[in-house]
Amino acid sequence: MIYEVSNLAIIIFLFIVGLVLGLSFYFARKTKSASGYYAAGGNIHWAVNGIAFAGDYLSAASFLGICGMIAYSGYDGFLYSIGYLAGWVVALFLVAEPLKKLGKYTFADALDAKFNSKHIKLAASISTLIVSVFYLIPQMVGAGDLVVPLLGLPHWLGVMIVGSIVIFIVATAGMTSTTYVQFIKGAMLVIFSSLLTVYILRNGLSLTPNENYHKFVQLEASVANDTAITISDPAYVIKTKIIADKLTFVKVEKDGNTGWFKLNHTEGKTILSEMLFITVTADGTKLYNGAPKSDKKFFQVGHLSKIIVDGVEVDKTGPVGPFEFVKTIEKSEIVRFAKKAFTDGQDKVTVWYQNPTSGEDIMKPGLLYKISKATGATFWDRLNFLSLMLALFLGTSALPHILIRYYTVPSQRAARKSTIVAISAIGFFYILTLFMGLGSMINGVLDVESSNMSAPLLAKTFGIGLFSIISAIAFATVLGTVSGLIVASSGAIAHDFIDKYLQVEMTDKGKVKAGKIAAISVGIFAIILGILFKGMNVSFLVGLAFAVAASANLPAILFLLFWKKTTAKGIAWSIIVGIISSIGIILFSPSMYERYGLVPKDAPIPLDNPGIISIPLAVITLIVVSQLTHKDNSAKDLNK
Template sequence: MIYDISVPALLIFIVFVGFVLGLSFYFARKTRSASSYYAAGGQIHWAINGIAFAGDYLSAASFLGICGMIATVGFDGFLYSIGFLAGWIVALFLIAEPLKRLGKYTFTDALNATFKSRAITLTAAVSTLIVSIFYLIPQMVGAGDLVTPLLGLPHWAGVVLVGLVVIVIVASAGMTSTTYVQFIKGSLLIILSTVLTVYILKHGFTLHPDNENRTYHQFLTLSPEVTGGKVTNVENWKVVSQQEVKGKNFVKLEKDGVPRWFSLSEKDSVYTLKEALSIAEGNGVILYNGEPKSNQKFFPVGHLDKIVIDGQEMESSGPVGPARFLSVLGKSELVRFSEAKFTDEGKKVTVYYQNVTAGSDFMLPGLKYKIGKGASAWSRLDFISLMLALFLGTAALPHILIRYYTVKSQRDARKSTILAIAAIGTFYILTMFMGLGAAVNGVLDVESSNMAAPLLAKAFGVFLFSVISAVAFATILGTVAGLIIASSGAIAHDLIDNYLGWKQDDKKKVRAGKISAFVVGIFAICLGIAFKGMNVSFLVGWAFSIAASANLPAILFLLFWKKTTSQGIATSIVTGIVVSLAIILTSPTMWDRYGLDPANALHKLDNPAIISFPLAVLMVWIVSLMTQKTKPAAAIN
């Protein structure tokens, strides 16, 4: 998509970032001990911690990724919201209070409170780092996507900018400043999402969403002459070439020296050509819809093809309520844009073609995750695996778990969790309306579904876009800060201090944490650049899978099975890490990132939890039984 820099958005963005940095420097003067750096001294009020929980958890995956996924694949995207929220039930009833009782600074402290095992220290610290890094990738990808329309910078520059700002936040004041950044952005995110939802409902539906803040492009539909399945003639157009990709025919036509791509459709023996968006890249030149980028002919998309209200086709609906919004959309038809890639005349071509979809299909599962008609055993297994990871992963995310150490008591930990569930649940209901609103209001960037919510806000006014973008940026800052805190604790406290035995005073522990934060931040920047273009919710699913597989079996067995041994826990963690990583790195999605054909991947699973979680559970049980004589079981009351 072609973006113009918004000066008001830029100014609000600068003010907001300046405020966040000022807050960090303020708390930096009060950060002297390791306890204050890693756990805010355990002095955070439970209400602030509850909203900070929400601010930490509602990451780029929630605001940018889920909204974008709902906008492009409908209800399948909302399944992420359901899975993310359901995971908090496990955290509330099983994890919150015991973890507060056992821990000090890190997830490893709690897991190793009884055993004092070097094997647990090493494996849990490594698990923390791997999960945090996988969670960092989508945050940095989202940062690059967000900064492009704000500052006019390339994706990599946005990733670098976020990385540097977060390194400053964490290295200056640690958990205290991170908590308040998360509290502020969590509060603002819920408030502004509510405002945006009100705008969506007030605007309702219209077939051609034109106003001063958006440009609706009227896509061409042509009538071709077809012989033997090939287009032979189109009035006033020159037929240049044709491609068939996975059973879909694409035709390149030329008019006034400008080539354009169309998709060929056939219904009841009637052929039509529907205009597509295209990017042709070769010999150092990139053409958008056959023209240079400077001509700004690459349009935002996403609109209704038919509005049906009370059985009648309408041009618009006017303001609607929440239930009416869902009802009308379910009976109407919308235009989605699907992606196809191929080579034409030596150039790499990406075509985004129109895909008219019934609202009833959009509001039900099946557009992304094939679990009903047309589903295979692999697709059903992958879907179950994803839901398992989302449900179990929340209670095992290290950067979420360490928030329990920032409050004073176990009771405060429980109250924080309840408030977080209420705030997060409210937000996820709003994501449904924001995603569906983006799908039908002509604001989608086909190159990045992650920009659905900010661009929807822009359609309703530059000021709303400015504030939403600033808060989205803060969303990324807060989550990345929490992840880097967890990572630096794993390195400085778990590995250096406990595993290697390099005992340090508080001043040296804090310094080691800050150096670790810098190293992890630089690494996160590199990964964010490498994974450009992927939906951030999809990427976060991997982090949840690894956390659920590597961490949760160890936590649950430690808390609820008296025969659990240190060897069983360490083996379980290693199994969860190795198996989940092996499945991810050989998945169809990664095969595509390697430049290989996804159809030739070693298996068809993108989400590993259905295999890696049961194996980790099995290993902690078997190894614990085998090592009873080596290490007597320790019960935790």
Template structure:
């Protein structure tokens, strides 16, 4: 789609980002010590920390990813909401207080508090790096997604922009400033998402499309001359020239249905519906096809939340799913035709569009994802690090509950934002990630700018939090603890900042490489790696006396490698990078294999090394 930059949007956006940077620099002056840099000196108020938790957690994946996935796939996106929140139950009930009691700066310290083992230090630091990098990818992809409609910039520029700003924030500030940035942004995100939801419910549902939405025409095949015709997956696509513009239509019986197409010509041009992007022929999609309303009404008007959902349940929606896109070559042109699919609302309101729960593999992927999401939250290094920023265990618990409240409320809203985007026809067929900001745009440029700025700040905040966690892993766990490099506080912070810079650069590169993948889906992977690598060791350390240092180190290693291995060889990875052939397994979600594997490894390795534990004090 073609996006024009709007001066008001840019002004609001820049003001907001400037404000965030201002806060960051202000608090930076307070963070002089290593403790201040990595853990905000353990001095943050529990409520602020709780909302900051929510801010950290409601990253690009939630706002852009989940809303986008619901907008394009229906209920399956909401599964992420449910799973992401359920993960907090594990964090609160099982991990929160013991972690606070054990840790110092990082998750590695907590694990290592009993053993002081080189093996644990190394493995935990590597797993922190791996998880953080996986979590960084979707954030960076999200950044690129945001700046396109807002500033009219290409994807890669957005990624670089976030990278540069975040490196500046982290290099100058640390945990105190990221906490306040997250607090502000988390609060605003919840408030403005509520505003959008109220507006969606207020507008209700209508079969009358908005003027900006693509409404396909249907014509008799005999009324036009077909220039070319291509068969693809049992459908016939016909090229028709109209006003000098060649576009692809879908043949159905003796009729032709207009489609939207993207063609990369042999000459290197990219045409949207047969014209350059700037001609704005390519439109947003999503349509309510049929509404079950009495007396032939075409719109519901303002409705309540449950009535809104049940009305969609009884309606029919035109969607453009990714797997229905026809991709073929014709005369040297690479052609993509976006094919509409009429879906019954009842099918969109249950799992099954994305995870084909009626097939065996779909069932397995579904269970695997729900497992990883449930156990992933408590194992995310940048979430765990927040337990150290409050003064006491009681405060850690209270802030976790504030977080659960805020996050849970937001996740309920994702349903309305997602379905709002689906039914109001604001979806960009090329990337569902943009659905939530584009929905805001349907309600006016002001709301759009604010929402985009908040979402951008979301990315900034999450990325800086992650980079702090990563640089902590490198400077504190690897260099200081593992390698035993003697550093004073000042040098330690310096090392952290250099590490932050390097991680930032890597994140930028990955953000560009993964363009177009749904960000919630990508975060699902980060959760799977975290749950596989970290959770078994945290849980077993706390609840199984026979756990040994080697058991933990091996479990982290095996969990991480198996999760990464399955992801890197998965069918989805093949599809993203256009590898030839098919993947040798069909599991897209590794959790169901890698989590149990990591547990088993820990038990076996611990039982084999029981001698190591002699003379060690029990930590409980």
């Protein structure tokens, strides 16, 4: 997709980035000690910390990923909103206060507070680093996606800009500036998402999303002997016919221009429906709807094909309330765009065909995660759904960059209140994701190449000002989240590994310096990964980070807090087994096989979400190893 670059967008973007950097400079002067760098001196107000929590949590995955997923797959995207928010219940009721009581700077400190074990230090620092890096990749990819329409820059440059700014922020000020950046960003994200939702509801539902929306060509045709297709309009000439997965695609030429159409049989008629397509020719040239990208022939999509209000079909509704909006979509029909790839001679062709879907199917689970037997769901499909819901529920309270925020407030009471502020802000935002996602689905804003940009592009239809602000906030979202992750990663390397595990003697100043060097190294690594993983689904990687966190960290945290027989070796082995099993399952999953260019069905483990296997494995490991090594605990108690 080619986007017009707006000067206003650039000005707003520079203003917000400038604000973030200004804050960093201000707080950098105040950060002198290790506790100031890693935990903001433990003196952040609970309300500020709560919104900062929301800022940390509402990353690119939430704002860009979930809205995009809802825009493409309806309610299944909203499952992520439900699961992500439910995860906070575990954080609030089980983890927040005890962890605040145990910890000092990092997640590893908390786990190790009782044992002072080298095994735990090593395992926890590895786990923190791995989860943070997995979480970093989608943020960087999201940043790259954002700058394309916002600033007209290539993807890699966006990743470089984010990486450089974040390295600068983190290396100068640590957790204090990260907290205030997250506070401002979290608050702005919720406010402007609310405004966007108001615009969506005021706009209502219409069969014509906007004046410039593409009018799809439909050609009447006939099929003889189940094979020969003839188009009624003689101006169109059929060049090729391809059958892929029982779907028939036809290449058609008119006045020297070619296009791809899909053969449909509806109400006794044979119709050829226009599609979007990208062709990669033998010499590597990429054509969008048969022309170079700069010709702007590749358009945005997503519209309603039928609107039903009180049993009557209408063209538009006018302004609607939130419940009426959801109810009307459920009664109506929406045209989604399904993707299919095939080869045509030496050309690699990817098409997006119109897929009219009833609102009823959109407003319940099942479009992305097959769970109904009626749609052919298998045992593994349903296990995949269960596994996803489990990982989302248990992953939140095991994310290191979320856990370290408990150390930035002065008391357990403040930790609890922060969490409640966070749950309220995040819960409210997640309800908005349904409206922003559905709004994107029906307002002709979808860029079929990247679902991540659905919400910002929706804002663009309501004015360049709103688009600029929303995009700049989304960019700040990435900045803030990446900052938090890099602080957590640098803590794992400099504090947990170098200082605690290797026991390198360092002064307080030296520790801060080591943290900053670690932050710069992780930042550069994240930039490289962000460029390498371009085009990868943001939510896929975040889901992976959740599953790894839930498998590696949560059993260790919960058993440490609630089971007295837990031993240091039990914790360390549980973390290691959790990491290896979750990553191992993902590497051999159907989704990864598809990415390797292999046949997904050949994957040895027919499961994309590993939680259902890896979490119980980590729990069993912890119990068994703790039972086998319980004498270690007794010896320790005697020594005290």
